[in-house]
Amino acid sequence: MKRSYSYLLLLLLVLSLCLVSLPNRYWLVSDVLTLLQLLMIGLMLIDLLLLCRRSAPEQRPPLNAEFLFHLFLDPKNCDALVGDLEERYRTIRKRFGTGRANFWYWVQVIASIGPIVWVAAKRVLRTVSGVAALVEVWRRIRS
Amino acid sequence: MASNDTLGTFEQAILTSVLLLGENAYGATIHEKVEELAEGSKSIGSVYTALDRLEQKGYVRSWFGDPTPERGGRAKRYFEITGVGQRVLKASMKVAGNMIAGLKEIGGVV
Numbered sequence: 001m002k003r004s005y006s007y008l009l010l011l012l013l014v015l016s017l018c019l020v021s022l023p024n025r026y027w028l029v030s031d032v033l034t035l036l037q038l039l040m041i042g043l044m045l046i047d048l049l050l051l052c053r054r055s056a057p058e059q060r061p062p063l064n065a066e067f068l069f070h071l072f073l074d075p076k077n078c079d080a081l082v083g084d085l086e087e088r089y090r091t092i093r094k095r096f097g098t099g100r101a102n103f104w105y106w107v108q109v110i111a112s113i114g115p116i117v118w119v120a121a122k123r124v125l126r127t128v129s130g131v132a133a134l135v136e137v138w139r140r141i142r143s
Numbered sequence: 144m145a146s147n148d149t150l151g152t153f154e155q156a157i158l159t160s161v162l163l164l165g166e167n168a169y170g171a172t173i174h175e176k177v178e179e180l181a182e183g184s185k186s187i188g189s190v191y192t193a194l195d196r197l198e199q200k201g202y203v204r205s206w207f208g209d210p211t212p213e214r215g216g217r218a219k220r221y222f223e224i225t226g227v228g229q230r231v232l233k234a235s236m237k238v239a240g241n242m243i244a245g246l247k248e249i250g251g252v253v
Contacts, residue, residue: 076207077191077220079217079218080169080170080207080217080218080219081170081187081188081191082217083170083171083214083215083217083218083219084170084171084214084219085171085187086214086215086217087171087213088171088174088175088187090213107184108186108187108188111186111188111189112186112187112188112189112191113188114188115186115188115189115191115192116191116192118192119192119195
């Protein structure tokens, strides 16, 4: 339903509420107005529901793993890996449903962090031990 | 790189997957293929770290494709096996074949 249609409904509802306090001899009009008010409220609720569904974000994986991987991978590799995870997540979700897809995604993120962190740690250790070796050599030269 | 380097089972599965997938060899497809070949679940992180290791050894090369909307605007990382990689894989398969033949001779597990 278009947004303008919703505003029109709201305007009619406000106008009808203004007319609600009619004298008793106009009971038929009053009852009809009440029914119209209820109908308008119902239509507005349906519109609101449809609006919420339209603006609902596309189903995403359960965890924003990009930040976790970003800590240990360079941006391009991080992008590629997260993209691959999302691609496989969507395939699994289509086939087995959201619950199993979410579980698969969690398992993959947790299982993937280990090897990635280990490689990053080895790189740091190599750098540190390389620097330590240089410092030791310099110390021996000086002494 | 030395062509008599040995490959681990996981690395063999990865190189085989890259070779089998051809032009369609990128992270997600390689991961799926490796799980199929290894008959078990593997983490995508371990596949990526192994691919990086193989690239450092010169057995595969990689490049980034264009971002696609299906992947949330993220690019794919494609892989291709090099000549050296093919030779090393062939050597590993030959060793595996020799082991199978030896076991068959003694009526072993194969």
